[in-house]
Amino acid sequence: MNPNLIQAARTLPTSLALALALAACSGRGEPAAPAQAAATPPATGAAAEHGALPADWRRVGGETVPSVAAGAATLPATVHSDDGVDVQVDDASRIIAGGDDIIAVIEALGQGSQVFAAPTNATTDAGRAAPHRFLFNRTTGVEGVLSLGGSLFLGNSLRRHSDLAEKLRAVGQDAVIIDDLQPAPDKVRKVAAAIGRTVAGVALADAVQTQLDEAAGIATASMSTPRVIHVSATGAGGNPTVAGADSASGKLIALAGGLNIGTEAGVANFSALSNEGVVAAAPEVILVTEHDLQLFGGADGLWKAYPTLKQTPAGQAGRVWVMPDLQLKYTSVGSGAGALALARALAALPPA
Missing domain, CATH: 3.40.50.1980 (Nitrogenase molybdenum iron protein domain)
Known part of the structure; x- marks a missing residue:
């Protein structure tokens, strides 16, 4: 994503730094095909297996992911x-x-x-x-x-x-x-x-960039920068992790107007976070992907993996947002749709 659109993280507080227990883990000649908005496919995997989310939780995802005609x-x-x-x-x-x-x-x-x-x-x-x-x-x-x-x-x-x-x-x-x-x-x-499919790829990439630019505009107009933690069931030798500075989700959170906890901590990729670190991070929003929620074993499994999440502002408010993996965890064609959906959701939060 355009680095000029990504907000700089604030300096990590000493108390949070001490509480973090981090473990790093790690064409030519083709007719142009206009990009079009395609409906996001029905949720599969985690969404289908876990069904309805807990009352206060919500699914946040882009309704349209760009596509082009086959050729x-x-x-x-x-x-x-x-x-x-x-x-x-x-x-x-x-x-x-x-x-x-x-x-x-x-x-x-x-x-x-x-x-x-x-x-x-x-x-x-x-x-x-x-x-x-x-x-x-x-x-x-x-x-x-x-x-x-x-x-x-x-x-x-x-x-x-x-x-x-x-x-x-x-x-x-x-x-x-x-x-x-x-x-x-x-x-x-x-x-x-x-x-x-070079020519078609240019059209598709332009459509994704348009969504990213729109998300960045929403974030710029917002009056707040909510603290966001993206938790994953994988990344540190099988242990639960949080998204760090150079992860796809860390960059997307920043572009959408949030302050990514892992970026604030200065960690790379996905890294483990201690229970004390979770409390000290004080996230206002908890993000988890559909597939990771499945790997956690649903809501109960998420709270078991990170029990102190419930003590955070996000946990106390039940503010857990579940996003499609390809709109949050990976940099791909769904990144623009995910950034746009997340930017809108963050901008709609009441002031802290």
Whole structure:
């Protein structure tokens, strides 16, 4: 996201710093296709399994996520992978995708059926429907990926996939990395280029940027900066975590007009937070994604993981907002819709 639109975090109070127990974890020639607003798909996974939320809780999510009409790919295409290598992509019909952020863009381009293999924890429709499910991590082997029979590997992390991509290219497998920690419009354009939909990707990215700009405008006009904590069920060796400074949600919270607790603490990615740290942080809003709520085991599981959340202003007010994973936790085509929904919700809060 545009760094000029992200508000600077305040200095971390000493009392909060002492209470934090942190554990870091870590194209051409195609007719233009106008971006259009597509209704957000019906909630699946966590929403379907947990049903209604507790009385004071609410779901916050964008009603529209941009999409473009499906179209023929312009291939071969030479694209620049984020690990610094120019890759000629000849065939994107069987994509091995490194994450839901990549898959969501492919879906929005109307090419979801081309997702051939997806992570085991995928929550996107195309990811769940992929013919193959695979565990993608630092130890993923070349042989395992090649055995899937895909035509293109699209990794989403320089940290996890650089070595794998290099080895795949060495044996003739097209491999492109689009790193997860970059602005959503950039990611949309890069994914589109990698599958031969460059022109459509520009239109889609522009639509996402428009939503981000609108969210930033709402935040700028707001008279307050609510304290927000995004809690996750994963990230620190399986322990509950909070979103830090360089996480997608940390940046989105700031753009939407909130002060992200993890950013204030100066932590990176997703990190653990002690029960004392939760109280000292004094969040006014608690954010959790649909999938993480499922992993927590619903409301009771969330309170069990972080029992002192109930002692915070957000906990006492029952102000827990549940958002779609792809509108909060990942930088992707849904980031604009998520930022807009969150900005509106934060702006509507009564003064503290």
